[in-house]
Amino acid sequence: MDAALGPPEKMADRREDLTPMMSQYLDLCEQYPDSLVLFQVGDFYETFCEAAERTARLLEITLTKREDSTGRYPMSGIPIDNAESYIETLLDAGYRVAVADQVQDPSETTGVVDRAVTRIVTPGTLTEDEFLDEDNNFVAGLAADRDALGLAVLDVSTGDFYATGGDREAVADELDRFAPAEAVVAPGVDTDLLDSETMVTPFRPDAFDREAAAERVGDYFGDPESLLAGDAEVRACGALLAYAEYTRAGESDRLDYLNHLTRYDPREYLLLDAVALRSLELFERRAVHGEDGATLFGTVDETASALGARRLKDWLRRPLLDEDDIAARHDAVEELVGDVATREQLHEDLRDVYDLERLISRVSRGRANARELRSLKSTLDVVPDLRAALADADSDLLGDLRDRLDPLEEVRDHVGRALREEPPIELTEGGLIREGYDDDLDALRETEREGKAWIDALEADERERTGIDSLKVGYNQVHGYYIEVTNPNLDAVPDDYQRRQTLKNSERFVTPELKEREEEIVTAEDRADDLEYRLFTDLRASVAAETERVQQVADAVAALDALQSLATVAAERDYCRPEIGGDRFDIEAGRHPVVERTAGSAGSLADGDAATPSSFVPNPTDLAPGTVAVITGPNMAGKSTYMRQVALIQILAQAGSFVPAGSASLPVVDRVFTRVGASDDIAGGQSTFMVEMTELSSILRSATEASLVLLDEVGRGTSTTDGLAIARAVTEHLHDAVGATTLFATHHHELTEAAADLPRARNLHFAADGSGGEVTFSHELREGAAGASYGVEVARSAGVPNPVVSRAHELLDAGERFDSNGHSDADVRTNGADEELPAGVRDRIEDADVATTTPMEALELLAELKRDLDD
Numbered sequence: 099m100d101a102a103l104g105p106p107e108k109m110a111d112r113r114e115d116l117t118p119m120m121s122q123y124l125d126l127c128e129q130y131p132d133s134l135v136l137f138q139v140g141d142f143y144e145t146f147c148e149a150a151e152r153t154a155r156l157l158e159i160t161l162t163k164r165e166d167s168t169g170r171y172p173m174s175g176i177p178i179d180n181a182e183s184y185i186e187t188l189l190d191a192g193y194r195v196a197v198a199d200q201v202q203d204p205s206e207t208t209g210v211v212d213r214a215v216t217r218i219v220t221p222g223t224l225t226e227d228e229f230l231d232e233d234n235n236f237v238a239g240l241a242a243d244r245d246a247l248g249l250a251v252l253d254v255s256t257g258d259f260y261a262t263g264g265d266r267e268a269v270a271d272e273l274d275r276f277a278p279a280e281a282v283v284a285p286g287v288d289t290d291l292l293d294s295e296t297m298v299t300p301f302r303p304d305a306f307d308r309e310a311a312a313e314r315v316g317d318y319f320g321d322p323e324s325l326l327a328g329d330a331e332v333r334a335c336g337a338l339l340a341y342a343e344y345t346r347a348g349e350s351d352r353l354d355y356l357n358h359l360t361r362y363d364p365r366e367y368l369l370l371d372a373v374a375l376r377s378l379e380l381f382e383r384r385a386v387h388g389e390d391g392a393t394l395f396g397t398v399d400e401t402a403s404a405l406g407a408r409r410l411k412d413w414l415r416r417p418l419l420d421e422d423d424i425a426a427r428h429d430a431v432e433e434l435v436g437d438v439a440t441r442e443q444l445h446e447d448l449r450d451v452y453d454l455e456r457l458i459s460r461v462s463r464g465r466a467n468a469r470e471l472r473s474l475k476s477t478l479d480v481v482p483d484l485r486a487a488l489a490d491a492d493s494d495l496l497g498d499l500r501d502r503l504d505p506l507e508e509v510r511d512h513v514g515r516a517l518r519e520e521p522p523i524e525l526t527e528g529g530l531i532r533e534g535y536d537d538d539l540d541a542l543r544e545t546e547r548e549g550k551a552w553i554d555a556l557e558a559d560e561r562e563r564t565g566i567d568s569l570k571v572g573y574n575q576v577h578g579y580y581i582e583v584t585n586p587n588l589d590a591v592p593d594d595y596q597r598r599q600t601l602k603n604s605e606r607f608v609t610p611e612l613k614e615r616e617e618e619i620v621t622a623e624d625r626a627d628d629l630e631y632r633l634f635t636d637l638r639a640s641v642a643a644e645t646e647r648v649q650q651v652a653d654a655v656a657a658l659d660a661l662q663s664l665a666t667v668a669a670e671r672d673y674c675r676p677e678i679g680g681d682r683f684d685i686e687a688g689r690h691p692v693v694e695r696t697a698g699s700a701g702s703l704a705d706g707d708a709a710t711p712s713s714f715v716p717n718p719t720d721l722a723p724g725t726v727a728v729i730t731g732p733n734m735a736g737k738s739t740y741m742r743q744v745a746l747i748q749i750l751a752q753a754g755s756f757v758p759a760g761s762a763s764l765p766v767v768d769r770v771f772t773r774v775g776a777s778d779d780i781a782g783g784q785s786t787f788m789v790e791m792t793e794l795s796s797i798l799r800s801a802t803e804a805s806l807v808l809l810d811e812v813g814r815g816t817s818t819t820d821g822l823a824i825a826r827a828v829t830e831h832l833h834d835a836v837g838a839t840t841l842f843a844t845h846h847h848e849l850t851e852a853a854a855d856l857p858r859a860r861n862l863h864f865a866a867d868g869s870g871g872e873v874t875f876s877h878e879l880r881e882g883a884a885g886a887s888y889g890v891e892v893a894r895s896a897g898v899p900n901p902v903v904s905r906a907h908e909l910l911d912a913g914e915r916f917d918s919n920g921h922s923d924a925d926v927r928t929n930g931a932d933e934e935l936p937a938g939v940r941d942r943i944e945d946a947d948v949a950t951t952t953p954m955e956a957l958e959l960l961a962e963l964k965r966d967l968d969d
Contacts (some may be wrong), residue, residue: 117166118210118913120146126198126215132299133196133218134188142175143197150174156191157184178773185219185705192297195219196347218345221297222280223254225459230255232404232453233411238278238296240269240287241306241330247287248330250338253278254345254353256408256455257649261361263331266291267800268364274372275415282341284333293372301341311336314396319359324362335359343493346463355462357646357840368417368752369769373793377772377808378745379692380414392696394746398755400666403449405455405652406659413660413700417752419766421679427661427754429493432675434665435756441669444662451659452477454652462642466635468521468530471641474648481505481651496661502654509644516637528627530634535956539633542626549619553579556612566590572606578768579616580606664755671695673756676747680763681723683839685742687716687760690743691750694758715877716760719744721860723765724803726833726840728853730865730884734895736877737843740864741808744841747769767839769805771797774810791961794828798957810843820960822846827957833859850883939966 117122123137123146132891134153136143145153146164154161154174176184182753185195199216209217222237236258239250246270250261262272270291273281279315280297283289284306289298304310309331314336315322343351376384380394395414401407418424434441452473461474462467481503488500521530531539557571560581570582577599583591584604595607608616641648667673671694717740721727729737747757773793794812794818801807812825825846831842833856853859863884867874890906946959 114150120166120212122213123198126213127198130196130215130218133194135196135198136176136181136185137198138178138200138213139175141178142183143178144173144175146173147171153188158189159184168545182226189219189221189224194297194299202222215347217347219331220280220299220345222278222299223345225255225456225463225465227456230456232407234258234276234408236276236278237338237341238273238276238281239334239341240281240291241284241333241337242287242752243328243330243333246328246330247291248326248328248332248334248918249273250331250334251278251343252338252356253457254342257353257355257357257459258455259335259356259359261326261331261335261359262364263334264364265794271369271371273810275370276373282338284337298696299341300339301344305337305340306333308333311340312558315359316341318353318356322858325359329821330359353463354642355459355645355649361479361741365768366419368419368749368767370415370417370749371769371771373796374745374770374772375415376751377774378742378770380749381411392692394692394749397691397695398664398667398750399447400663401659402445402662403451403655403659405451405656406448406663409656410660410663411752414749417749418754419768421766424678424752424754424766426493426495427664428756429676430495430866431665431668431754431756433491433493433496433660435669438488438669440491441662441665444484444658445666447480447483447487448655448659448662450476450480451655454648454655458642458645458648458652461638463639464635464642466638467523467525468517469523471513472519472521473519474641475510475517477655478506478510481655484655488658496658497643499654499658499661502650503650504647506647509641509648512637512640516633526627526631528623528630531630536629536633539629540624542622542629545622546619546626548894549615549622552615553612553619556581564590564592566579576631577606578608578620579612580608581612582606607913639919661754668756671758674761676751676757676759676762676764678751678764678766680765682720682763683721683723683748683765684761684763685719685744685747685757685759686762688719688743688762689716689758690739690746691746691758693739693743694935712734717743717877717879721839722858723839724833724837724858726829726842726853726856726859727862728829728849728859728883729841729862729879730844730845730847730850731866732866732875732884732889735864735866735875736879737864740812740879741774741810741841741843745772745806745808756875766804768802768804769800770806770808771801771838771963772808773797773812774808787964795958798831798836801832801836801838805836805838807832807838807840811838811845820964822848824960825849826852827960829853829859830856831957847883853883936966942966 119139123135126135126137127149134145134149136145138144144150150161150172151174153159153176154172157174157176159174159176161172161174163170181197185197188195195218196215197217197219198213200211201214202212204211219226219229220237222235224235234253235255236251236253239248239252241248244366245265246263247266248261248263249269249272250259251272252259254574260276263269266288273291273293273296277293278296280299281289282301283292285300285303292298303886311333312322315325315332318339319325322335326332326335339353339356342353346353370378370380375381378394379392383392395411398414399407399410418427434444455476457466457470457474457477462469466474482505485500485503485505488496488503491497493499516531516535518530518532533540533543553571557569560571561567561569566583566587568584568587569909571579572582573579580598581595582601582604583595583606588605591605591607596607596609597605598608599606668675671691715736717736729740731737747759747762748764748767749770750757751762752766773790790812794809796809797809802957809828812821812828825842825844826849829840829842829849829852832838852862853861861881861883863880863882863886865878865880867875867876890903893903893906942959942963
């Protein structure tokens, strides 16, 4: 959806005739042309003209008409008290929202009330708790400099800020990892890099100017030359900072809680692109049905806090490459696995931790209320307990985390002395500050209490003095305190009563002393409320001054929670510590972590694999780096599960986790690639086969000898002959030219012959027994090639009608094979000679020099010829 709404045309055409209020609305629309302006009118946020028609339709609210001296035009509004839910709908629909609040008290203003945009809400810059879950919410900045791209990503709610750069493919992979909700893009940058769900935000070109961007980065973090690599990164970071400041609108421009910019090289982490993240189901399930949490993250998530959950996701999204860093996490996990009391105590303490990163962000931006400051204090109160639990920690990482857990006693003490235990959310109506914190405030509150006590006693005193038993003392916002006497008793009213208000059945009076007391009470109350607010803002500012220290505590708490989560999973599910840096993929009794936990649930396995708690069988892996393992066997036998199992064990190990196996020794891999499962990109005009070839092309171009590659049924989207040719060419290329460790599951049994001819290739299979017309799976991985696919038996087990199964057996017995277009061998022998190839296709085949064509070039030629034939 085009979020650039622009000013309402109906108003802009007759601006000179607009009322002052509508002229104000038009001014704001022109000032924020890329946003939908919500304009406060009393208790509602209103939109007008074209914007009103859009919002009424989208939000399913009533479209009304406004009429003034200039005519009638559409209007629709949402209640301010419930605005957030409506704003969320607008964001989901692709809008940016500029919230224009009344910045003057209407009762103190003559003429039109001033309004100003106090916040701009966009998908990538959310800070409101109502819109956020525990995950990071990133906005990205993209800029280009010659052939290099610069990428910056910022979570405005937490202050997490990262920068990197590289070629198009490298930056695209990082965008896949961070999955930003919004991207601020420099002019000329190709937005095809971004996911279709990412909002693309063109921003003013001057924000990407090299000098302006460098100045802004320097103002926050110091010399950009020493922090960033290249002009593209500087421009991306500077423009992103400018955009984040722009969305603050009525707040102070500067984001004081941004204290750290982390520049990293993607090669510092094990790379998982979007295809791998999706097919391995690290964070999201591909299947529609199945158990909640049936992802790798859901399986190992035993974190107690939002901080820990975000950190654990980051570790899984970016596993480590440095063996020492990996070992440091393993040491910490091992210590916590062995110390049950400490692990359980940490988990219990961490349950009382609030989202410290977002709390201090709100404090720093001046948006935190008193309850949020109390939550911050409650979290800091846990820190001494965490330090005590780690007092005897032996591992270097746990010791470092303990030392970084700053108790911040002065902050905790200040907030504790200043704020009441359960302060109200509203900041301007009193009730925030503890008695004894400020002498002036105490004096004002005492005056207020004494006055109200005098008034409480006034009713009884006046009844006794006047003899009017029905006399009442009351208060309202308009007339203040009063004495009310019913009409039958008016003759008994004393001479010092002064009439204040006449009602139908009674009169209201004041006395000079009541007026004096009222003045004292109201003055004391107003002064006390104002003083409380000033005291609170001073307190909030003092806490904000310690933002960086609080962020360091949050960072340590997040890592500690992630470690105890991994240790809890390892202890409860019998995971082992992997050895990292070995010279083989050596896994004894490896298990699929997700299937092991959710076995038997629909959709937990792909491509027909199945398991139940009683039938899931652990399997070993023993491969030298660079091996191409060709894995055959029938559907349902476990090929896909096994391949994913190896990949997930590798990812867990390099993330610092123990792994589901009897033992494991693994080398460090730089990337995990997957071509697993079929998918269409119908909207993009790509068939399953084209998507498969596109993903395969990326693997063959990017994999290295240190990579782990998973391939499942490559080439099945075309004819049998073409598919086998592609599969063999890919196998040879990965073996000869790339040298990546490869697990290749296939139904092309002819491919086992190729594996037998390649020195670093091996044939493996999952055994099954098809005797008696029923297929039985052992789910055991064995050496050698499978003897059969048992497809007909699997079809019978799935409930395919008996006549179809019987006919399939007849065709198999007759020795006929069919390609994916339904042509049998006999068809090809009989009719193939009569079919004419298009001249262009025939010429290209004749021109091809088979002797000098590489496997990769042959694969590309084959794909092109297939497209020509399809056309």
